[in-house]
Amino acid sequence: MRVAVLRFPGTNCEFDTQYAFEKLGYDTELIWHKEDRLPKDTELVVIPGGFSYGDYLRSGSIAQFSPIMKAVVSYANRGGKVLGICNGFQILTEIGLLPGALKRNNNLHFISKHQKVKVINNDNEFLSRCQKSEILNIPIAHADGNYYIDEIGLQELENNNQILLRYCDGLGNRVIVNGSVTSIAGICNKDKNVFGLMPHPERALEVILGSSDGIRMLQGFEQ
Amino acid sequence: MKAVVNIYLKNGVLDPQGKATHHALESMNFGGVTDVRIGKQIILQLKTDNKQEALEEVKEMCEALLANTVIEDYDIEID
Numbered sequence: 001m002r003v004a005v006l007r008f009p010g011t012n013c014e015f016d017t018q019y020a021f022e023k024l025g026y027d028t029e030l031i032w033h034k035e036d037r038l039p040k041d042t043e044l045v046v047i048p049g050g051f052s053y054g055d056y057l058r059s060g061s062i063a064q065f066s067p068i069m070k071a072v073v074s075y076a077n078r079g080g081k082v083l084g085i086c087n088g089f090q091i092l093t094e095i096g097l098l099p100g101a102l103k104r105n106n107n108l109h110f111i112s113k114h115q116k117v118k119v120i121n122n123d124n125e126f127l128s129r130c131q132k133s134e135i136l137n138i139p140i141a142h143a144d145g146n147y148y149i150d151e152i153g154l155q156e157l158e159n160n161n162q163i164l165l166r167y168c169d170g171l172g173n174r175v176i177v178n179g180s181v182t183s184i185a186g187i188c189n190k191d192k193n194v195f196g197l198m199p200h201p202e203r204a205l206e207v208i209l210g211s212s213d214g215i216r217m218l219q220g221f222e223q
Numbered sequence: 224m225k226a227v228v229n230i231y232l233k234n235g236v237l238d239p240q241g242k243a244t245h246h247a248l249e250s251m252n253f254g255g256v257t258d259v260r261i262g263k264q265i266i267l268q269l270k271t272d273n274k275q276e277a278l279e280e281v282k283e284m285c286e287a288l289l290a291n292t293v294i295e296d297y298d299i300e301i302d
Binding site for chain 1: 239
């Protein structure tokens with residue numbers, strides 16, 4: 001399986017992401033944002049974490065106009081799979097491939113720690129290897145992860161099983177981590193081919209480093 | 224022409240920076256403040272001399288990039 005990992009000025013998780021997918025046996029290629037097309041045989045596009053364009057104006061707001069993003073939008077609209085992690089999630093909401101927006105954390109701090117998240121829906125490729133209601137331990141590291149969507153939008157997410165993950169405690173009860181609406185940590189689009197989440201599954205590959213729960217998430221794309 | 228764009232979080236969208244600043248003002252005994260909202264201001268120099276044209280152009284910029292209308296409102300002053 002061929003994975004295209006995008007790079008913008010300020011991206012900093014591209015090598016971790018590449019390492020993670022290679023470790024799982026995927027072929028990966030880093031794609032510079034000035035490119036205007038994806039490799040022909042791309043089966044998954046990953047927009048990794050970081051601080052594209054220094055988070056100027058709003059996180060992810062400038063990157064959406066990079067040449068490669070036109071190719072990503074048309075790829076996604078043709079049904080291609082796209083995964084946005086952290087800054088990648090912010091870019092996907094800014095460009096409109098995912099609904100809602102990511103605001104400054106409600107405590108105004110950059111939060112960097114391991115965080116439990118609960119699998120809300122697994123009827124999608126990304127979480128197909130996880131159990132519903134399963135609790136995963138995945139690192140988070142962000143300042144703008146406070147997911148916002150209006151009431152109508154939230155209802156739509158609920159109705160279409162688009163909520164992927166919610167922040168929780170060890171028992172699976174919702175916890176407020178950054179102020180996200182109903183503690184949402186990750187969502188997908190209605191067609192379930194575009195995925196975005198604030199936690200970093202690529203940083204959860206080794207038990208010795210705290211958790212290997214990220215492996216099953218990333219393996220979900222291997223059908 | 225000069226355009227001044229003010230961007231704020233929409234009413235009803237919690238503004239954590241405004242809230243923190245409000246608390247700080249209260250702790251300094253500025254008890255007369257009922258709400259604080261923090262926004263940003265973007266000042267643009269435009270080629271055109273036509274006010275209407277300027278307004279339309281800047282509105283387009285706001286919708287496409289300067290504001291995220293999912294969470295933000297904006298107003299435009301031209302002079």
